[in-house]
Amino acid sequence: MANRTKNMTQGKPGSLILTFALPLMAGNVFQQLYTVVDTMVVGKYLGVSALAALGAADWLNWMMLGIIQGFAQGFGILMAQEFGAEKYDRLRKVVGIAGILSVFFSLVLAAGGQLAIRPVLALLQTPEDILGDTQLYLRIMFMGLPVVMAYNLFACILRSLGDGKTPLQAMIVASVTNIVLDLLFVMVFHWGIAGAAVATLIAQLISGLYCLHYIRRIELLKLSSQDFRLESRLCGKLLWLGFPMAFQNCIIAVGGMIIQSVVNGFGVVFIAGYTATNKLYGILEIAATSYGYAMITYVGQNLGAGKSRRIRQGMRAAVRIALVTSVVIAAFTLSFGKVILGGFISGTPQEAEAAMAVAYRYLAIMSVCLPILYILHVTRSAIQGMGNTVLPMVSGIAEFVMRTTTALILPLMIGETGIYLAEIAAWAGADVVLVSSYLVMAGRLPKEDSAESLQAG
Numbered sequence: 188m189a190n191r192t193k194n195m196t197q198g199k200p201g202s203l204i205l206t207f208a209l210p211l212m213a214g215n216v217f218q219q220l221y222t223v224v225d226t227m228v229v230g231k232y233l234g235v236s237a238l239a240a241l242g243a244a245d246w247l248n249w250m251m252l253g254i255i256q257g258f259a260q261g262f263g264i265l266m267a268q269e270f271g272a273e274k275y276d277r278l279r280k281v282v283g284i285a286g287i288l289s290v291f292f293s294l295v296l297a298a299g300g301q302l303a304i305r306p307v308l309a310l311l312q313t314p315e316d317i318l319g320d321t322q323l324y325l326r327i328m329f330m331g332l333p334v335v336m337a338y339n340l341f342a343c344i345l346r347s348l349g350d351g352k353t354p355l356q357a358m359i360v361a362s363v364t365n366i367v368l369d370l371l372f373v374m375v376f377h378w379g380i381a382g383a384a385v386a387t388l389i390a391q392l393i394s395g396l397y398c399l400h401y402i403r404r405i406e407l408l409k410l411s412s413q414d415f416r417l418e419s420r421l422c423g424k425l426l427w428l429g430f431p432m433a434f435q436n437c438i439i440a441v442g443g444m445i446i447q448s449v450v451n452g453f454g455v456v457f458i459a460g461y462t463a464t465n466k467l468y469g470i471l472e473i474a475a476t477s478y479g480y481a482m483i484t485y486v487g488q489n490l491g492a493g494k495s496r497r498i499r500q501g502m503r504a505a506v507r508i509a510l511v512t513s514v515v516i517a518a519f520t521l522s523f524g525k526v527i528l529g530g531f532i533s534g535t536p537q538e539a540e541a542a543m544a545v546a547y548r549y550l551a552i553m554s555v556c557l558p559i560l561y562i563l564h565v566t567r568s569a570i571q572g573m574g575n576t577v578l579p580m581v582s583g584i585a586e587f588v589m590r591t592t593t594a595l596i597l598p599l600m601i602g603e604t605g606i607y608l609a610e611i612a613a614w615a616g617a618d619v620v621l622v623s624s625y626l627v628m629a630g631r632l633p634k635e636d637s638a639e640s641l642q643a644g
Contacts, residue, residue, distance in 0.1 A: 192405070193349025195485045196271055196492040201504030204481045207351050211477035214355035217362035219469040224366045225383045226466040228373050235459045235538055237380055240320035242462025243313045243451065246443035248328055251300050253436025255336045258292055260483065261429025261576055263343035267484050268574065270348050271491030275407045282344060283414030284421050288429075293336035300329035311448045314455060320380045327381055331388035338395035344402055346480055347487070353401045357394040365390035431576035435583030439613075442590040446609055449594050453603060456538050460545025461606070463528050464553070471520065471553060474512045475561045478505055479568035486572025495632040502569050502629070509561040517554040524550045549607045559614040566621040570628060578624040582617040589616030 195203050230238035262285035269278040304325045313321055342354040365386050372382025402408055450461050482505055489497045520527075528546045567579045590613035597605025 192270075193351075194271075195349055195488045196494055196497065200485070200497060200501035201508065204478065204485055204501060204505050205508055207349065207484065208474070208477040208481040210351035210355040211346070211480050212474055214351070214358035215469075215473040215477055217355075217358040219473060220362050220366070222469055223466055224369055225387060226463070228369045229380060229383055230459070230463070232374055233379060235542065236317055236455060237320060238462055239314070239455045239458040240317040240380060241324065241383070242458050242465065243308070243311070243317055243321040243447065244324045244328075245462065245465060246440050246447050247304070247307055247311075247325060249443065250437055250440030251296055251329060251332060252335060253440050254296060254433040255293065255332065256339055257431075257433030257436045258289065258429040259336070259339035259343045260571070261432040262288070262340065262425050263347040264428050264483060264487050264571055264574060264576070265425060266344060266347035267487030267572070268491035271488030274491075279408060279410050279414045280418070280421060281425065282408060283410050284417060285340065285344075285425055287415060287417060288422065288425060289336050289340045290333070293333040296336075297329055297332040300332065301326065304329070307444070311444055312451050314451060314458075317455065317458075324380050324384050327384035328388070331391065334388055334392045334395060338391050338398065341395055341398035341402055344408070345398060346484055348405070348408075349484060349488070350401075351480075353398060357397040360397055361390040361394035364393050428574065428576050431580035432571065435576075435580040438580075438583045438587045439590075442587040442613065445591045446594040446606065449598060449606060453606075456541045457545055457603070459538075460542035461549060463542065463546040464549040467520070467524075467527065467550060468553070471516060471557060472560055472564070474516065475509065475564035478509050478512075478561070479564040481505070482565055482568035483572045486569050487574075490573055495634075498569070498573070498632060499629055502565070502625070505565045505569070506562065509565045510558055513557040513561040517557045520550060520554045524554070545603070548604075552607045553610060556611045556614065559611065559618055563614055563617050563621060566618070566625050570621065570625055573628060575624075575628065578620070578628075582620040582624075585616040585620045586613040589613045 193203075193207065195207065226238065226241060229241050262281070265281050266278060266285070269275075269281055304322055308318060308321060308325075338357075342357070345351075345353050368386035368389055369383060372378045372386050376382060378385070450458055482501070485501050485505075486498050489495075489501070525543065525547050528543060528550065563582075567582060570578050590609045593612040594606055594609035597608055599605070
């Protein structure tokens, strides 16, 4: 199993970041594939109203997922630093305590989510004709939050040790499972939107078990009962890293829900078109999130090893790679966007045409501005890898302010285009905070590597 881990403190930074990100990218493709298939099956087989119901659930569902991912990624930062420093006893202790905290938070979120569904949907002014399906979908998804937490924690453990291949394989297996179960539950068993939710959770369970199987084979992660004993200092450090990232995602999601309330006022057809493009949003940022995961691991390991020069070198390489990637993806989506969106939209010719107009215009605006998003992911992840999750949280607040202000004001002045621009304004607001923060933090790093790292090299 040793060959699945990767030491990112040696070798060319650009090559390391790219080769680490590629399996994650492929894994994200498969993860997005089953999200897209969910949407296609619902949109094509169950119709525009069911697609709108799925869209109305998006931000509340994403908020719970974002909180889970935030905690898991925060815990992974400390794991990467301990692995880079070759402090394997502390690494095992971090993994054990992170597991206990993950169980606690997932159960709290599952219970709290069930209580929040109806009042939040009412607050968002969810149309009555899609309220029942939206509520049903969320209730099933929230019951499965402990499963989602388990997968995210296991995947972050593997990535912190430089293993991007196992999460990729887990996602491939999960994607195939989800697609088969989607078709079975929705089109054969006629379970409706509930079938799509159940299929997703079963796929997440399989991917989590797959990752756990490989974690148990890593010798340096052979945990003992001592590793699960809570220590206040380590708990505090993990929460210090995880809580700001979870809060950051929560704030972003609240901003998204405010936008959803504005979107809901434009009617079911607009919601369906908006939802179709939002489901492609994940595909647009697949490479960005993959570079982000790579940077958290790369920066965390090199910080633990005391190699500050490599952090700056890696950042420059990552920015170049990210910008080139964003331009390529933008060109592809502008060229083939309508063809892809056509797979999500059904209904009467008038409904389909109106929904397509909404979807493609939103997609075109996001595609042109994609470099802004890619800079955001790389910079935020580099800062997180340095062990600072507070500044990225501040960037999440900036996203919230820009997104909600734009969504509430611009539509009054320029109509629906104001909603499309809200996402771009959020990216730009976060970039202002993140880029300036990174430049300050990078300037404070030692100009030369530590003596220990030079001796090790």
